[in-house]
Amino acid sequence: MNMVIENVRQLRGNVDDSCPMGPNGKRQHTYDYREGGCRQVKDAELSANLGWAMPGTGSAMVMQRG
DSSP: OHHHHHHHHHHHTOOOSSOOBOTTSSBOOOOOOSTTSOOOOTTOOEEEEEEEEETTEEEEEEEEOO
């Protein structure tokens, strides 16, 4: 479920991470993907979640902004 939440945040553009706060009090995404940097993906339009419990079971979900 955490991956689904992260992908929704990415698509909405509101990832709560270590990006600096802007003058308006909101996060200002730098799109610096280094460790400890901003993890918001620039202009995210599509996301995918893949999961499995054991070799015989699995799941996949693709989401699109819109």
